[in-house]
Amino acid sequence: QSVVTQPPSASxxxxxxxxxxxxxxxxxxxxxxxxxxxxxPGTAPKLVIYRNNQRPSGVPDRFSGSKSGTSASLAxxxxxxxxxxxxxxxxxxxxxxxxxxGTGTKVTVL
Amino acid sequence: QVQLVESGGxxxxxxxxxxxxxxxxxxxxxDYQMTWIxxxxxxxLEWLSHINYSGSTTxxxxxxxxxxxxxxxxxxxxxxxxxNSLGAEDTAxxxxxxxxxxxxxxxxxxxxxxxxxxVSS
Numbered sequence: 001q002s003v004v005t006q007p008p009s010a011s012x013x014x015x016x017x018x019x020x021x022x023x024x025x026x027x028x029x030x031x032x033x034x035x036x037x038x039x040x041p042g043t044a045p046k047l048v049i050y051r052n053n054q055r056p057s058g059v060p061d062r063f064s065g066s067k068s069g070t071s072a073s074l075a076x077x078x079x080x081x082x083x084x085x086x087x088x089x090x091x092x093x094x095x096x097x098x099x100x101x102g103t104g105t106k107v108t109v110l
Numbered sequence: 111q112v113q114l115v116e117s118g119g120x121x122x123x124x125x126x127x128x129x130x131x132x133x134x135x136x137x138x139x140x141d142y143q144m145t146w147i148x149x150x151x152x153x154x155l156e157w158l159s160h161i162n163y164s165g166s167t168t169x170x171x172x173x174x175x176x177x178x179x180x181x182x183x184x185x186x187x188x189x190x191x192x193x194n195s196l197g198a199e200d201t202a203x204x205x206x207x208x209x210x211x212x213x214x215x216x217x218x219x220x221x222x223x224x225x226x227x228x229v230s231s
Binding site for chain 1: 145154155156157160169170171172205210213214215216217218219221222223224
């Protein structure tokens with residue numbers, strides 16, 4: 001069982017804004033950067049947010065990240081059908097001396 | 111362009127061993143840290159192991175410590191994962207990924223397509 005938790009699902013209609021939470025502890029999110037990955041069905045994950053709130057080149061500015069205390073969030077605004085995917089947060093855990101992924105959130109575009 | 115291509119997956123019996131490889135191209139392999147991550151069927155992502163650019167520093171998840179060994183050959187631009195004492199719980203797609211920063215952090219900017227390992231009698 002992961003020490004970093006996400007809601008199992010989130011949904012919205014096209015054009016809406018969806019927010020995914022990532023909840024951890026002082027030893028992981030509270031003291032390290034958070035990264036977000038998008039995994040489309042049948043494909044390898046893709047980095048969409050690094051260092052809490054930075055977007056890699058090529059990732060639309062509809063994707064944004066934030067972090068406060070021991071929680072982080074990924075927001076997708078102007079939701080599009082191609083955003084339908086699984087999303088994972090990730091961060092280093094100082095207590096475990098290992099990297100932890102969140103439990104994952106499936107985003108559905110209604 | 112950056113490419114990571116995993117190989118070596120397949121069907122193995124419980125208690126058996128397997129060695130995965132990840133061939134890197136399109137970047138200076140010896141400049142980057144590398145990681146193995148797996149995903150069991152229908153499940154989430156699980157970080158397994160990290161190796162620094164020279165191979166002198168490694169980290170492992172508790173679930174594989176003592177059974178799996180990460181290594182690299184910079185002359186061959188290749189990353190490896192030696193997996194021993196395999197059990198059904200090790201059945202998964204195994205991905206290699208490039209870590210963009212020096213210390214393990216989760217900054218995986220490139221991923222391979224994955225190779226499937228199935229542990230079954």
